Amino acid sequence: MSDNLSRIYDVVVLGAGPAGENVADRTSAAGLRTVIVESELVGGECSYWACEPSKALLRPALLYAEAARMPGVGAALARPIDAGAVLAYRDRMSADWDDHDQVAWLKSADITLFRGHGRITGERRVTVETPDGPAVQLTARHPVVVCTGSRPALPPLPGMDSLRPWTSREATSARTVPSRLAVLGAGVVATEMATAWQALGSRVTLIARESRLLPRVEPFAAELVAERLRGAGAELRFDTTVTHAERAGGPDDTVHLTLSDGSRIVADELLLATGRDPRTEDIGLESVELIPGQWLHTDDTFTVPAVAGEWLYAVGDVNRRGLLTHQGKYQARIAGAVIADRARGSALDRRPWGRHLGTADLVAVPQVVFTDPEVAAVGLTTEEAERAGRPVDVVDYDIGRVAGALQYLPDYRGQARILIDPDRRVIVGATFAGPGVAELLHSATVAIIGEIPIDRLWHAVPSFPSISEIWLRLLETYRDRRR
Amino acid sequence: MSDNLSRIYDVVVLGAGPAGENVADRTSAAGLRTVIVESELVGGECSYWACEPSKALLRPALLYAEAARMPGVGAALARPIDAGAVLAYRDRMSADWDDHDQVAWLKSADITLFRGHGRITGERRVTVETPDGPAVQLTARHPVVVCTGSRPALPPLPGMDSLRPWTSREATSARTVPSRLAVLGAGVVATEMATAWQALGSRVTLIARESRLLPRVEPFAAELVAERLRGAGAELRFDTTVTHAERAGGPDDTVHLTLSDGSRIVADELLLATGRDPRTEDIGLESVELIPGQWLHTDDTFTVPAVAGEWLYAVGDVNRRGLLTHQGKYQARIAGAVIADRARGSALDRRPWGRHLGTADLVAVPQVVFTDPEVAAVGLTTEEAERAGRPVDVVDYDIGRVAGALQYLPDYRGQARILIDPDRRVIVGATFAGPGVAELLHSATVAIIGEIPIDRLWHAVPSFPSISEIWLRLLETYRDRRR
Structure with a gap:
C-alpha cells in the first residue's frame, strides 16, 4: 500500500450531515485531528432534502394562509400564492444543492474531508472508496463515529418497480407542482409535504394505514391539522392501505392506486413517506460483528456498547434516539466532549444532565411540525x-x-x-x-x-x-x- | 345615613382594570365578599385604549410587512393594507368600547360592581360617588386595594390649550387615518403608534428629546426599530423638543409645531406620548396622610407600608413596579393570596419566589414591544x-x-x-x-x-x-x- 493511500487521524467521522459536522467541530476544536467522510453532499439530508427545503416550501404557504385570514391584509392578497416563486426560493434555501459553503466551513474548522463511501474494516479502521481515485485507508487513534443518518423506508408495494415514486427527497426538491399528488403515510414527512403541495396547487390525497395524522403527537393536535388540511381541499383516507399500484406509462404516465376499500385513485406523483431506515447496510458493520442495516444502539455517551474498547460511536438519526437535526446536533456536542475527554484520559461525568450524558434524549426531545x-x-x-x-x-x-x-x-x-x-x-x-x-x-x-x-x-x-x-x-x- | 347607602364587604377594590379584576377574582375565589369600584369601563385601559386596540392595529401591519417580504407571497399582495378594515377590526378587538362581557364576568365570579368614582375616606373606608344616585359608603372588613392605574403624563407644552392632542387613548381609538401625524415621545406608546399609523397610511414625524427610540431597551434593539420605521417612511427627530405648538383653527385646522432646532412641522394630529402619571390625584389619599398624585409605594406583598394596619394595598401601574398588564395581573394573583391568607389569620411565606412575594417584579419583568x-x-x-x-x-x-x-x-x-x-x-x-x-x-x-x-x-x-x-x-x- 503506497504511503499516500493510508492516513492516521485522531477521529474518523462517517457522514457529514448535521450530526457528523457537529461531532467533527467539537473534536477538532478540542485539538483532535479529525477527518470526515461523505459520499453525497456535505450538509446532509437536512440541508438539501429535509428541514431546509421543506420549511422553505411550508413557510410561504403558512404565511399566506395567515395573511389571508387577517382583516385588512386578506383583501390585499389579490392573487394566489406564486408557486414558481416559492420553488425558486426553495432552491435558494437549499443552496441550489451545492455544498461549497459547507465544504469551506469544514476547512475553516480544520476538518479534513474525504469524498467517497466509507466502510469500517476493523477496530478503528475505515476504508474510503473515492469516486475518482484509489481507496484510502483511514486509521483512528481515537474513535470512529458513525453519523450516516437515515433514509426513507420504502413499503413493500405491489407494482413498485414501475412506480418511480417520490420519497422525501423528491418531495422536497421537485421542480414542478404535480396536479394530483398521492401521499402514502401519516407521519411528519407525509403531513408536512401534503400541506406544502396542497398549498402550492396540488390536489392531495393522503392514504394512511393509521387512523389519524401524526401518530406520535397528541391526538388533539393531529385533529386540528387534519381539519385544516381537509379545509384546504386535501382528501385524507385513514385506515386504508394500497393493494395495488402502477404507473400507466404512455403520454399521461399517471400513477394508479387501488386501495383496501376497493376504490381507485389516479395521481401524477406518489410520495412514499412511511418511515425511515438506518443507513447502515453498507458501512462495514459486519467487520465488527454488528448487523448491517440495523440501527446502532448506543449508551448515553453515544458509545456503541456492543463493540469492545469504546472506539465506536453513533450519533444522529442512525442511533434512533431522536430522528431530528437538532437532536443529532445535541448528541454531537455531548459525544464530542466524551471523545475529547477520553482522548486526554479524563474521567467522564456520568451524572444526568452533566456534560457527558445525552440526558435530554430521554427526557425532552422537542419537535415542531410546520403544518397548518x-x-x-x-x-x-x-x-x-x-x-x-x-x-x-x-x-x-x-x-x-x-x-x-x-x-x-x-x-x-x-x-x-x-x-x-x-x-x-x-x-x-x-x-x-x-x-x-x-x-x-x-x-x-x-x-x-x-x-x-x-x-x-x-x-x-x-x-x-x-x-x-x-x-x-x-x-x-x-x-x-x-x- | 340610610341603610341602603352603606355596605360592608371583606375587600374593596378601586379600579376594574386587569389588576383590579384579578385581585377581585382571587379574593372572591378565596371566599371573601369583594366589591369593585369603576368610574369608566370595566376592563380598564388595556381592553379599550392600550394593549388590545394597539395590538389590533399593529398585528395586521406587521403581518402585511412579513407577507410583503416573503417570496411567492409578496407578489400576491396586489393592494396596500386596507386601513378601513383594520380600524373596523380594531373596534371589534376593543369590544366596541362596551364592557358588557366583562361586567358579566364579574357577576359570574361573584364580584359586586359599583360604577362611580371611589375615594378613600379613612381606614378601610371608601365613598363611591355614583353617576345617578346617592353616594355609597363602603367599609372593608379586610383591605382596600388601589388599582386605579395610570394616565398619560402631558408635557408642559406652550400652546397646549388650543391643541386638542391625541394621547394613547385617541391614538388607539381614532376612527380615521390622519394624513400627517406628529408623535412626541420615544417610549413604547410613541414607537408602537408611530409604527401602526405609518403602516396605515399616515406620514409620521416622531419628535423626541431622547437621542433614540425605546430608551429602556438595549440600544441595538432600538436601532433596528428606528431603521425599519425610517425605511417605512417615518421621520425621526431625536434630541429635539417642541418650543411652540398651536392648532391653526380654520378649515384645515392643522397643528403647527416649532422645534428646538428652529424647524417647523405641520401635522393633522399630534400624539403626546411622553410618559405616564399615577391615577391617584383624586382617590382620597390625603385622608390617610398620603400625597395625592403620587405613585403608591408598596412592599413585595403589595401592601402600602406608609399606612399602618396592613389594610391598604396597591396593585398594577399605580405602584410603579412594572406598568404592564401582565405584571399587574401577576401582582394581583400574589396580592390576592396575601389578602386571603391574612384574612384567615395564616402567616405569610416571606421567602423569595414564595406565594406571597412578588419576586418576579424585581427580577424578571417581560415586555414585548410590537414594533417592526x-x-x-x-x-x-x-x-x-x-x-x-x-x-x-x-x-x-x-x-x-x-x-x-x-x-x-x-x-x-x-x-x-x-x-x-x-x-x-x-x-x-x-x-x-x-x-x-x-x-x-x-x-x-x-x-x-x-x-x-x-x-x-x-x-x-x-x-x-x-x-x-x-x-x-x-x-x-x-x-x-x-x-
Whole structure:
C-alpha cells in the first residue's frame, strides 16, 4: 500500500450531515485531528432534502394562509400564492444543492474531508472508496463515529418497480407542482409535504394505514391539522392501505392506486413517506460483528456498547434516539466532549444532565411540525406516559381563548396540553397546536430540563397579549382543579 | 345615613382594570365578599385604549410587512393594507368600547360592581360617588386595594390649550387615518403608534428629546426599530423638543409645531406620548396622610407600608413596579393570596419566589414591544446592570445568522443579547429584537425565574429550524469566549 493511500487521524467521522459536522467541530476544536467522510453532499439530508427545503416550501404557504385570514391584509392578497416563486426560493434555501459553503466551513474548522463511501474494516479502521481515485485507508487513534443518518423506508408495494415514486427527497426538491399528488403515510414527512403541495396547487390525497395524522403527537393536535388540511381541499383516507399500484406509462404516465376499500385513485406523483431506515447496510458493520442495516444502539455517551474498547460511536438519526437535526446536533456536542475527554484520559461525568450524558434524549426531545396549524411538542405525550406506566396530571386549555392568540389571528384555533408529574410537581411533557406556536416550544423545553417546580413557574409571567399567556391559563386550570 | 347607602364587604377594590379584576377574582375565589369600584369601563385601559386596540392595529401591519417580504407571497399582495378594515377590526378587538362581557364576568365570579368614582375616606373606608344616585359608603372588613392605574403624563407644552392632542387613548381609538401625524415621545406608546399609523397610511414625524427610540431597551434593539420605521417612511427627530405648538383653527385646522432646532412641522394630529402619571390625584389619599398624585409605594406583598394596619394595598401601574398588564395581573394573583391568607389569620411565606412575594417584579419583568421588528426583553439590560453595579457577562449574537430566522423571513435582521451572572452562572437578562421573537421571550423568562445554570441550559435543545436556535448560538458564543 503506497504511503499516500493510508492516513492516521485522531477521529474518523462517517457522514457529514448535521450530526457528523457537529461531532467533527467539537473534536477538532478540542485539538483532535479529525477527518470526515461523505459520499453525497456535505450538509446532509437536512440541508438539501429535509428541514431546509421543506420549511422553505411550508413557510410561504403558512404565511399566506395567515395573511389571508387577517382583516385588512386578506383583501390585499389579490392573487394566489406564486408557486414558481416559492420553488425558486426553495432552491435558494437549499443552496441550489451545492455544498461549497459547507465544504469551506469544514476547512475553516480544520476538518479534513474525504469524498467517497466509507466502510469500517476493523477496530478503528475505515476504508474510503473515492469516486475518482484509489481507496484510502483511514486509521483512528481515537474513535470512529458513525453519523450516516437515515433514509426513507420504502413499503413493500405491489407494482413498485414501475412506480418511480417520490420519497422525501423528491418531495422536497421537485421542480414542478404535480396536479394530483398521492401521499402514502401519516407521519411528519407525509403531513408536512401534503400541506406544502396542497398549498402550492396540488390536489392531495393522503392514504394512511393509521387512523389519524401524526401518530406520535397528541391526538388533539393531529385533529386540528387534519381539519385544516381537509379545509384546504386535501382528501385524507385513514385506515386504508394500497393493494395495488402502477404507473400507466404512455403520454399521461399517471400513477394508479387501488386501495383496501376497493376504490381507485389516479395521481401524477406518489410520495412514499412511511418511515425511515438506518443507513447502515453498507458501512462495514459486519467487520465488527454488528448487523448491517440495523440501527446502532448506543449508551448515553453515544458509545456503541456492543463493540469492545469504546472506539465506536453513533450519533444522529442512525442511533434512533431522536430522528431530528437538532437532536443529532445535541448528541454531537455531548459525544464530542466524551471523545475529547477520553482522548486526554479524563474521567467522564456520568451524572444526568452533566456534560457527558445525552440526558435530554430521554427526557425532552422537542419537535415542531410546520403544518397548518403548527404542532410543537416536547417530552412525554399522554400515550407515552401511559405506556411507560408513569402517572401524570393532564392539563388542557383551548389556545383560542387566549387574548394574545386572538390577536395573532382573529379566528385562532389551537389547543395546548401539559403533563405534570404529580409527585415531583414538575412538567414532563407539553404539546402546543396552533398558528405561531413554534417559538413557544422552547419555554416548555427549558421548564422540563430545568425541572422547575410548578409553584416557581407561577412567577414566570407571560407577556400580554402574547400566545405565551397559554402558560398562565394552563397553570390556573391546574390550580383550580386541585382545590 | 340610610341603610341602603352603606355596605360592608371583606375587600374593596378601586379600579376594574386587569389588576383590579384579578385581585377581585382571587379574593372572591378565596371566599371573601369583594366589591369593585369603576368610574369608566370595566376592563380598564388595556381592553379599550392600550394593549388590545394597539395590538389590533399593529398585528395586521406587521403581518402585511412579513407577507410583503416573503417570496411567492409578496407578489400576491396586489393592494396596500386596507386601513378601513383594520380600524373596523380594531373596534371589534376593543369590544366596541362596551364592557358588557366583562361586567358579566364579574357577576359570574361573584364580584359586586359599583360604577362611580371611589375615594378613600379613612381606614378601610371608601365613598363611591355614583353617576345617578346617592353616594355609597363602603367599609372593608379586610383591605382596600388601589388599582386605579395610570394616565398619560402631558408635557408642559406652550400652546397646549388650543391643541386638542391625541394621547394613547385617541391614538388607539381614532376612527380615521390622519394624513400627517406628529408623535412626541420615544417610549413604547410613541414607537408602537408611530409604527401602526405609518403602516396605515399616515406620514409620521416622531419628535423626541431622547437621542433614540425605546430608551429602556438595549440600544441595538432600538436601532433596528428606528431603521425599519425610517425605511417605512417615518421621520425621526431625536434630541429635539417642541418650543411652540398651536392648532391653526380654520378649515384645515392643522397643528403647527416649532422645534428646538428652529424647524417647523405641520401635522393633522399630534400624539403626546411622553410618559405616564399615577391615577391617584383624586382617590382620597390625603385622608390617610398620603400625597395625592403620587405613585403608591408598596412592599413585595403589595401592601402600602406608609399606612399602618396592613389594610391598604396597591396593585398594577399605580405602584410603579412594572406598568404592564401582565405584571399587574401577576401582582394581583400574589396580592390576592396575601389578602386571603391574612384574612384567615395564616402567616405569610416571606421567602423569595414564595406565594406571597412578588419576586418576579424585581427580577424578571417581560415586555414585548410590537414594533417592526418586535422587541422582546426580560430581566436586566446592560445599562441597568451597570447602574446597579452588577457585573454581568454580555453575550451577543446576530439572529439573522440563525437558520430558523432565515426561514422565517429570508431577509431577516435581528439581534439577541443575554446577560449572565458570572458567579452564579445563570441568566439575568435577555433581549431579542427581530421579526417573530414575541413568543421566544417566555423561554428566557422561564430560564431566569428558574435560575437554571448555564451548564444545564445546554440540555434545552431548540428545535431546528426555529428562531429559538438563537439560544444555541448564544451559549456557543459564551462557551467559546471562555476558553
